[in-house]
Amino acid sequence: MATLRFTKDHEWIRVDGGIGTVGITDHAQGQLGDVVFVELPEAGRKAAAGEAVAVVESVKAASDVFTPVSGEVVEVNGELTGQPALVNEDAEGEAWFFKIKIANEAELAGMMDRTAYDAFIKESH
Amino acid sequence: MPSGARRKPYGTKDLMSADPGSGLLQRTPLYDLHVALGAKMVPFAGYAMPVNYALGILKEHLHTRASAGLFDVSHMGQAFLVGPDHATTAAALEALIPADILNLALGKQRYSQLLNDNGGIIDDLMVTRSVSASDDGRLFLVVNASRKDVDYAHIASRLPAGVELEPMPERALIALQGPAAKDVMARLSDVAAGLGFMSASGGRVGGFDCHISRSGYTGEDGFEISVAAGKATDLAKLLLAQDGVQPIGLGARDSLRLEAGLCLYGHDIDETTSPIEAALEWSIQKRRRTGGGFPGARRIQDELANGPRRRRVGIKPDGRAPAREGTEIVALLGDRLGIITSGGFGPSVNGPVAMGYVPAGRAAPGTSVNLMVRGKALSAAVSALPFVPHRYTRKQVSDPPGLTP
Numbered sequence: 253m254a255t256l257r258f259t260k261d262h263e264w265i266r267v268d269g270g271i272g273t274v275g276i277t278d279h280a281q282g283q284l285g286d287v288v289f290v291e292l293p294e295a296g297r298k299a300a301a302g303e304a305v306a307v308v309e310s311v312k313a314a315s316d317v318f319t320p321v322s323g324e325v326v327e328v329n330g331e332l333t334g335q336p337a338l339v340n341e342d343a344e345g346e347a348w349f350f351k352i353k354i355a356n357e358a359e360l361a362g363m364m365d366r367t368a369y370d371a372f373i374k375e376s377h
Numbered sequence: 378m379p380s381g382a383r384r385k386p387y388g389t390k391d392l393m394s395a396d397p398g399s400g401l402l403q404r405t406p407l408y409d410l411h412v413a414l415g416a417k418m419v420p421f422a423g424y425a426m427p428v429n430y431a432l433g434i435l436k437e438h439l440h441t442r443a444s445a446g447l448f449d450v451s452h453m454g455q456a457f458l459v460g461p462d463h464a465t466t467a468a469a470l471e472a473l474i475p476a477d478i479l480n481l482a483l484g485k486q487r488y489s490q491l492l493n494d495n496g497g498i499i500d501d502l503m504v505t506r507s508v509s510a511s512d513d514g515r516l517f518l519v520v521n522a523s524r525k526d527v528d529y530a531h532i533a534s535r536l537p538a539g540v541e542l543e544p545m546p547e548r549a550l551i552a553l554q555g556p557a558a559k560d561v562m563a564r565l566s567d568v569a570a571g572l573g574f575m576s577a578s579g580g581r582v583g584g585f586d587c588h589i590s591r592s593g594y595t596g597e598d599g600f601e602i603s604v605a606a607g608k609a610t611d612l613a614k615l616l617l618a619q620d621g622v623q624p625i626g627l628g629a630r631d632s633l634r635l636e637a638g639l640c641l642y643g644h645d646i647d648e649t650t651s652p653i654e655a656a657l658e659w660s661i662q663k664r665r666r667t668g669g670g671f672p673g674a675r676r677i678q679d680e681l682a683n684g685p686r687r688r689r690v691g692i693k694p695d696g697r698a699p700a701r702e703g704t705e706i707v708a709l710l711g712d713r714l715g716i717i718t719s720g721g722f723g724p725s726v727n728g729p730v731a732m733g734y735v736p737a738g739r740a741a742p743g744t745s746v747n748l749m750v751r752g753k754a755l756s757a758a759v760s761a762l763p764f765v766p767h768r769y770t771r772k773q774v775s776d777p778p779g780l781t782p
Contacts, residue, residue: 285628286435288722289697289729291751307751309699311434311722312628333697 257320257360258369264344265320267360272321275348276308276339279373285310287339292328293350299325301359306349308339317349321359327351405451406549406606407613414624422522424452427626434628438724441595441633442765445557446625447616450594451549454525455603458516458532460540463506466514469540470504473532475652475671477662478516484508486575486590488660490652491520491528496673496680497648498655499531500524501640505590508578517577517588519550519601521642549609554599554633557621559770562589562600564619569600574769583615591770594630596637596763598770635730636723638691638762644702645689645718645732653680654734656689656762687715688740691760692731698750699729700757705749706733714739714746723764730764731757 254268262280265272281287291307299305304316305325319325328350332338338347354360364372402425411418416427427449429437440446460466467478476489483506491499505517520528525544532542553561562569568580569589577590585608593599604612616622631641640646646655651673658681665671666681694700704717720731735746742761747754 285429286433288435289699291698309722311438311632311724312428314699314701 255360256366257363258366258372259318259320259363260372261318262373263318263320265360265363267354267357270354270357271326272323272352272354273348274317274319274350274352276317276343277369277373278343281340281343281347284308284315284339285312287336290332290336290339290349292330292332293325295325295327297325299323299352308336308349319350319352320363321352321354321356323352323355325350326353403452405449406609407449407451407551410610410613411449411624416624416626419627421627422452424522426452427624429626429628430624432623434626434632435724437623437625437629438632440623441555441625441629442597442725443555444621444623445553445555445561445599445619446595446629447613447622448552448554448625448630449549449613450552450601451606451609452522453550454518454520454522454528454544455548455550456518456520456529456542456544458518458536458540458542460514462514465537466516466540469536470516471665471670473535473672474502474504475661475665475674475677476504477664478504478506480662480664481506483510483513484576484578486577486592488575490646490657490660491531492652492672492677493648494672495648496651496676498642498646498650498652499648500528501642501646501657502528503590503592505577517603523643547606548603549606551602551604551609551613551616552593552599553602553616553622554593554595554625555597555621556768558597558599561616561619561622565615572600574598574771582612585612585615587612594637594639595633596639596765596767596769597633598768629724631719632721632724635719635721635732636725636763636765637767638732638764640689640732641719650689650734651677651680651685653677654685654687654689684737686737687734688737689718689732689734690740691742691762691764692717692720692733692746692748692757693760693764694729694731694748694755694757696755697729698755700731700748700750700755704731704733706735706757707747707749707754708739709745709747711747717748725765730760732762735759 262277289309293305301322305319306317411427415431418425419428474489476487486505490501503519507515565583568578572591588603700720706714715734717731717733723730744759
């Protein structure tokens with residue numbers, strides 16, 4: 253069964269069979285507003301946890317998307333390039349950004365589950 | 378966790394910690410109404426202001442171009458310059474700005490710039506001559522929120538005896554912009570719909586005593602309505618109750634003015650840029666060009682005759698990536714040309730739009746340039762401004778020359 257985790261930078265990662273699917277949270281898209289541009293990494297890119305690998309831009313501003321875990325990007329969601337507004341419509345579902353082959357699953361240990369993330373965003377309001 | 382140089386507007390670190398309700402920020406008379414309307418409040422020029430409402434920036438922008446948007450611009454500075462007669466007051470102001478105010482007709486308005494002695498722009502402003510001859514000798518000024526303290530001190534320090542500056546902090550300012558604005562105002566006001574672009578008059582709007590001008594900052598037809606602070610919320614509610622009117626925040630105000638090619642002080646113009654570099658020479662009438670007599674006249678007359686070193690231009694990225702303020706503009710061979718001063722996504726253009734400064738020799742529309750975005754050179758072209766055609770309502774032939782740079 254897939255494990256879902258969240259970062260303090262408002263990314264989510266769904267882990268299944270050593271592959272993490274990463275996107276930004278519904279809370280993040282709400283704060284960002286209308287998404288008008290998404291820049292995705294190249295498949296094959298190797299990145300360390302916390303590295304900025306994608307960019308999401310709203311009318312307001314540009315934001316980095318960090319990879320929550322170290323590993324190699326194996327697939328990106330090309331749909332977002334043509335339809336950036338998908339991030340507003342389904343941030344935690346169809347609007348995933350990239351899939352990464354996880355180098356070290358131990359990095360997931362420090363991340364929040366859904367309950368902890370909900371409490372985190374409530375607290376920071 | 379490393380964090381990039383770019384801010385995360387959805388992160389907890391910045392946006393949410395900048396508490397817009399803190400006592401350090403001033404509030405406009407419409408603050409409670411913004412909160413009740415569900416606005417996201419942010420700090421802007423020392424005020425807690427709505428950046429957007431429930432619709433969001435994109436829809437607010439498109440709504441304004443399709444119908445009518447209500448903007449709270451009460452943070453801007455409103456003041457009267459008061460002298461014994463028009464000639465005296467106009468001469469006092471003409472010593473500070475390059476516009477022809479002496480020949481401004483009753484009830485007409487002009488856009489101009491307060492200049493420093495090097496011809497740099499201290500602020501840009503609107504100047505209106507009273508519509509009534511009995512009230513002549515008074516000029517109504519509207520200046521930027523971020524500059525009003527600087528402006529007021531500067532103006533006051535340079536006035537001759539007998540002419541005084543009277544700031545009006547007790548006034549609110551509400552803009553109603555968009556193609557439906559005239560119908561809304563025609564229903565509520567006896568004088569508004571009769572005003573041509575860049576004209577103004579006292580008058581009642583829905584029973585409230587107001588000063589109404591036909592002007593704005595969106596490129597659309599529209600009005601700016603000055604009203605006593607105590608009446609502002611009731612007037613705003615009345616306007617919002619009209620068909621087709623939605624509240625619009627600063628986010629859409631910025632994208633609307635960018636598409637319209639209009640300058641934002643502190644970004645596209647500042648104390649180092651001259652009006653000619655900023656492509657604002659249309660706002661300097663012939664008598665002033667030849668006669669001078671304003672701060673920095675020598676530089677400005679030289680730039681009018683020989684061309685400025687650099688020019689403000691539109692920049693249209695070829696791809697979908699927005700180029701934000703601060704982005705470097707480089708030549709195809711890599712030499713640095715200048716910098717983007719305003720940039721983002723234009724909802725009506727449905728693509729990225731920007732403005733910036735390039736050497737005068739590279740300012741022709743169609744000139745190819747590169748923009749350095751996240752370390753990559755993205756192709757772009759110099760573009761004519763505005764990106765979206767202005768739709769002002771010009772009623773009278775005596776209107777000032779076009780606002781198209």
